[in-house]
Amino acid sequence: MKRSIIVITLLLLLSQFLFALGDNSDKAIYTVELRDIIDQGVADYIERSLRVAEPNPVILILDTQGGYLTPLGDIIRALKEYPGLLIVWIPPGGKAGSAGVFIALAADKLYVSKSAVIGAAQPRPPDPKVVNFTAAWIKALAEDKFSSEDPRVMISEEFVTKNRALTGEEAVKLRIADGRAEYLKDILESERLIGYEVLKLKPGLMEKFLSLVGDPVIAVLLIVIGMLAIYVEIAVTGFQGLVVVGFLSIIAGIYGLGMLGLDILVLAVLLAGLAFLIAELVYPGLQVFGVLGILLMIIAIYMAYWQQPYIDFTPYSIVMIIVLVFLSSVLIYSGLEVGKILKLPTPSLRESLIGKHGIAKTVVTPRQRGIVLVESEEWTA
Template sequence: RIIKNAISESEKLGAEALVIELNTPGGQMESTWEIIQMILASDVPVIVYVSPPGSRAASAGVFIAYAAHIAAMAPQTNIGSAHPVGAGGAEIDSTMSEKVTNDAVAKIKTLAHKRGRNAAWAEDAVRKSVSITEYEALEDSVIDYVASDLDELLSLIDEDTVETVTGTEVLRTANAETREMEMGFANRILDIITNPNIAYILMAIGMLGIYFELANPGAILPGVIGGICLILALYSFSVLPINFAAAALIGLSIILFLLEVKVTSYGILGGGGVISFLIGSLMLVNDTKFPFKGISLSVIIPTVIVFTGFFFLAAYMSLRTHRRKVTTGEAGLRGETGIAKTVVGPDGGKVFVHGEYWSAVSDTAIEPNTRIRITDVQGMLVKVEPINDPNKGRI
């Protein structure tokens, strides 16, 4: 989206060129190809500049640099390591690895031939994950220039000839006026939440918030926070390659956790929820075409532990509440003790229990100040019996 807007704005302004400052560890396959297609279809020459010093163009960054009309790097930068990996950096199975690797090699060699760059090195970057410095890249015809800053780059590329979709163009960039296109606030927020790790955390917070609200109707705040996080997570997942089977497993885990709170299963339902949630999390982001990046295990494991720990705690608290002696209503009064305040007999009397006076009856006469125990409750009338305790006291 940001690249698309930048190219569109550059074309409207009739810019001499668009410089993309690149610093990336990689990205998703679909997003990478969309950016490459935008660059190839641009009327304005696109210069990819790996900067500032210390930056890198790894994985998807290699493809973007190869697609650019001109590729340049700042000192102390590197490029390479474009071998396909699974979600979170994990290795993928050999058959799938061969497919995505061959596909990636074919694409980057096509870009190399189009831009006159080193196709052999590009293939090694994909197959062997080789990585080189800026001066090695310049010597091996991987990039076109090494420039310490933007002004130097614009001077170096002045009068270079490039091929765009509209034909051959000669760049006039020396002493050119530059206009920086900052990433807007909305784009910054979208850039953050579309990170698979952030989207996953938002999903977990959203589900916990909704659960809190359902468990405690009227709390409001957990429901509001949970709803916002869940909607943001759904938006993020809409632009990520989501495995719907994994999403179903996560949904099943929530159902199992809720049942664990309500049903005594001795941990079977909760254990199934843990397994379902973990497997679903590992499978959630599914970029099999070129799996550069997914949800990191360093995010999944703590989230699963916290998430399942919360539900097991909720189940424990629920079980302890169910086992606790009833302290309210008729059932809560049975067995309670107090003091007879008047003579209590078949015709009635008054007793004092839990700070309250009650009308009471007894099968036998009970003298005032005798300790009594409630044996039955009939509406607002309690039936009592004396406690054989030689110690009598007043309240």
């Protein structure tokens, strides 16, 4: 009897617990913020957030000027596969530019502020092949969201083909957006989500790290530091752990460059630059090798940016290139100085004692050896 009561009590408690879980999932809505350049770290953050939120409604707060194509594809795939209600909101003063337009059109609903902007998604440089691909991609998203005969599909294509951009008011008027929203509560009221618990999902440290190394300048800088650390370890210091740090730095840099999407030519130019830098360290004094190495690495960085149609150079990128050149120059100079020191002739033990003054501690004659104190050390002479 007691066992039956215990079992029934546990079942009731379990049912209440499961009901509570179900009630929470029905009355929770998650917000996810995308306010940075779209890179691998942001893509991982979006994918993780959607896994946590599933199957609850999600509001993606979008304010981005664009980003990289490969992470954008990952984000679009995750958005289209999400089983719950997915809303994108471009807040006051926000923008969905370049790659951000694709994310806005991939959502179930789109709300914009009056002061928001959406559009201007033409790839740069406007290579015909890339333009045709992105135009077809955005057309497919628009047809899936509206219908193949809907005039909004043509407007969506013009975001790419004509670099068209719309204000928030224009987006609502043309029905690209489903409505205006100046505050989060406006969306909750329009979608009848009042009473839902609003939960905010934030990016983790790993996702922030991936965003950092995803910058081409940072990635190249990590590879350079890693190569030079390994060289110093092997050629100068002996094992001090630098080879491990160098190896990890190279791995992080290669991951940041996204080897699956990196053109082989970019990698070849980068490796050639590193080879010239190492040649300058091995054969100091030529100088031209170091200059060529730095120049080739800058070209590799430019090519890495150039193959991303929705990424532009920023003042931050220029600063990081200057840091890269400065660091490479310092390392080259240090290598030259270390090389000069290593090339100095090392005197033999006998030569090092010539000209030194010592104190005889025993009798020393031309025919009899004795003990002599030289610089606090005893020697037989």
